[in-house]
Amino acid sequence: MKRPQASTRPADGVALRATGLSKRFKTGRTFIEVLKDVDFDARHGDLTMVMGPSGSGKSTLVAALSGLLRPDAGAVTALGQELWTLPSGKIDRFRLDYCGFIFQGFNLFPALTAVQQVTTVLKYKGLDPEEAKKKAIISLNEVGLASRLNQRPSELSGGEKQRVAIARALAKDPQLLFADEPTSALDGENGQIVIQLLQRAAKQHGAAVICVTHDPRLEAYADRVIHIEDGRILDDRRRTPETKSTVDHGATFIGA
Numbered sequence: 001m002k003r004p005q006a007s008t009r010p011a012d013g014v015a016l017r018a019t020g021l022s023k024r025f026k027t028g029r030t031f032i033e034v035l036k037d038v039d040f041d042a043r044h045g046d047l048t049m050v051m052g053p054s055g056s057g058k059s060t061l062v063a064a065l066s067g068l069l070r071p072d073a074g075a076v077t078a079l080g081q082e083l084w085t086l087p088s089g090k091i092d093r094f095r096l097d098y099c100g101f102i103f104q105g106f107n108l109f110p111a112l113t114a115v116q117q118v119t120t121v122l123k124y125k126g127l128d129p130e131e132a133k134k135k136a137i138i139s140l141n142e143v144g145l146a147s148r149l150n151q152r153p154s155e156l157s158g159g160e161k162q163r164v165a166i167a168r169a170l171a172k173d174p175q176l177l178f179a180d181e182p183t184s185a186l187d188g189e190n191g192q193i194v195i196q197l198l199q200r201a202a203k204q205h206g207a208a209v210i211c212v213t214h215d216p217r218l219e220a221y222a223d224r225v226i227h228i229e230d231g232r233i234l235d236d237r238r239r240t241p242e243t244k245s246t247v248d249h250g251a252t253f254i255g256a
């Protein structure tokens with residue numbers, strides 16, 4: 001498989017592009033259409049926020065974009081790879097190598113300390129234990145958890161747990177970072193810390209950060225805000241002045 005490098009990033013900066021994504025689920029005797037012909041793209045260095053009410057298809061979209069859930073129709077090109085044409089083992093490998101995930105429920109291992117949560121993933125990726133530990137500590141420092149290295153999830157606050165999850169995702173230096181409602185279980189202050197860390201992942205690591213949320217308070221931190229409702233993209237706008245004119249999907253430009 002091609003190994004995408006930062007140096008081979010496309011000139012337009014697009015890290016991920018999806019076209020014509022559709023997904024439906026069977027519920028009883030009927031089908032519910034959750035994604036309806038969705039076109040989507042995300043760029044390196046951007047915090048792209050996908051906002052929409054509960055049930056609008058956000059989690060399904062993230063799953064289809066990240067190789068977790070096969071769409072019924074459409075294509076996803078991620079870092080130059082057409083994801084859904086790869087065999088499933090290669091898709092798993094792609095996720096491991098290039099994607100970071102942050103979820104509402106933190107998804108930490110109860111028995112492991114903060115350092116161990118991060119090193120486990122790095123060792124799985126092939127780093128030797130010493131190197132993994134060094135990287136894990138750097139990553140935990142970066143999210144402000146230098147004094148919590150040996151704490152287990154039960155000894156950490158919600159905000160701290162989410163920062164461990166972010167450290168775990170960032171330690172891999174992923175080019176694609178997916179966050180699904182990362183602040184929903186947190187109070188305002190901790191939510192702000194988390195979103196600023198995601199912003200930093202985009203700015204300092206050049207990751208394409210895709211954050212889905214129904215929390216309107218997060219909108220202010222985004223470079224780009226995409227609204228989804230009932231499985232369709234309603235509008236797509238840039239918030240940064242220099243690229244304000246970039247509008248995709250032929251959608252309504254509201255302005256920042």
Ligand code: ADP
Nearest residue numbers: 025026027034053054055056057058059060061
């Ligand atoms: P959001 O993340 O925006 O809240 P989801 O993508 O989780 O929305 O779900 C969109 C719709 O699809 C919801 O109505 C949900 O009940 C339905 N749905 C999601 N996953 C499944 C599934 N595996 N089987 C049946 N219905 C599903």
Ligand code: MG
Nearest residue numbers: 058059060180
């Ligand atoms: Mg969801």
